[in-house]
Amino acid sequence: QVHLQESGPGLVKPSETLSLTCTVSGGSMNNFYWSWIRQPPGKGLEWIGYIYYSGRTNYNPSLKSRVTISIDTSKYQFSLKLDSVTAADTAVYYCARSTAPDSWGQGTLVTVSS
Amino acid sequence: EILLTQSPDTLSLSPGERATLSCGASQNVASMYVAWFQQKPGQAPRLLMYGVSTRANGIPERFSGSGSGTDFTLTISRLEPEDFAVYYCQHYGSAPFTFGGGTKVEIK
Numbered sequence: 001q002v003h004l005q006e007s008g009p010g011l012v013k014p015s016e017t018l019s020l021t022c023t024v025s026g027g028s029m030n031n032f033y034w035s036w037i038r039q040p041p042g043k044g045l046e047w048i049g050y051i052y053y054s055g056r057t058n059y060n061p062s063l064k065s066r067v068t069i070s071i072d073t074s075k076y077q078f079s080l081k082l083d084s085v086t087a088a089d090t091a092v093y094y095c096a097r098s099t100a101p102d103s104w105g106q107g108t109l110v111t112v113s114s
Numbered sequence: 115e116i117l118l119t120q121s122p123d124t125l126s127l128s129p130g131e132r133a134t135l136s137c138g139a140s141q142n143v144a145s146m147y148v149a150w151f152q153q154k155p156g157q158a159p160r161l162l163m164y165g166v167s168t169r170a171n172g173i174p175e176r177f178s179g180s181g182s183g184t185d186f187t188l189t190i191s192r193l194e195p196e197d198f199a200v201y202y203c204q205h206y207g208s209a210p211f212t213f214g215g216g217t218k219v220e221i222k
Contacts (some may be wrong), residue, residue: 045151045159045202045213058209061115094158099206100149102170104158 001028004095004105012089018082018110028049029053029073033099034070036080037090039107046091050099052079064105085112116141116205120214126222133190137203142183147207150179150188153200153216162201163188173194193219 008020022034033036036048049059051069059067063082071078080091117140129134135147144164151159161170163179176191181196190196190197203214 044216045204047204047211047213050209050211060210062210095216096158099157100147100161100164100204102159102161102164107158 002097002103004097004103006093006095006105007112008108010109011113012085013083013114014086014112015084018078018085018089018093018112020079020080020093020095020108020110022105024078024097027097029071029076029078032097034071034078035096035101037094037096037101038060038089039094040091041090041109048082048093048109049081050111087112115210116143116208116212118203118205120201120203120217122217123215123216124147124220126220127193128222129195131193133193133197133219134219135188135201135203135219137181137182137186137188137214139184139205142192143186143205146182148181148186149204149206150177150181151193151202151204152197152199153202156197173189179183180220190219 002110005023033050035050051057051071066083068081073111090112094107095105097103119138121136148166152164153159167179178189180187200216200218202216
């Protein structure tokens with residue numbers, strides 16, 4: 001059974017870059033889409049983007065100018081970078097497998113604050 | 115971008131009752147790419163249904179999905195205590211993928 005685990009700083013200063021990594025275990029990354037999804041406290045889910053194992057990406061247009069998702073299948077990891085963050089980017093960030101995600105990480109709270 | 119509107123916001127029901135959750139799309143969802151998720155407090159969402167009506171692994175038969183075009187429904191035939199949670203629909207047919215705002219199913 002595949003397991004996903006997010007890692008990265010829980011606190012990021014405004015205008016800086018949020019960086020998270022998702023480590024995948026228990027399964028291959030090949031032939032899958034890998035997604036990032038976030039959830040502001042007390043609110044609903046927002047799709048950030050995905051990366052296919054080959055490296056092809058697709059991003060939410062509302063975040064596209066600030067988002068980069070990358071993948072390193074040799075390390076069983078994929079990553080999220082979000083530039084120029086503001087308080088509005090404070091959320092629980094989830095990594096997940098597939099476009100209708102069937103496996104999710106536990107989520108990591110990232111707070112944007114000085 | 116396809117916008118998804120879920121209704122009602124909150125559904126107050128008793129165990130054993132039937133729950134009907136709706137998800138409306140602002141335009142046709144291509145090829146039936148609609149999924150449903152359940153989320154409990156402090157937990158990641160869990161995939162319930164994909165392809166509108168296919169149950170994910172391990173999901174009980176009391177959960178069923180239906181619909182086409184712009185109108186989709188998740189039905190829980192008889193609510194069990196563990197079913198009280200928030201439910202989200204999602205379309206994933208063409209990016210950007212979006213989620214509905216959620217329906218909370220609470221104990222009456």
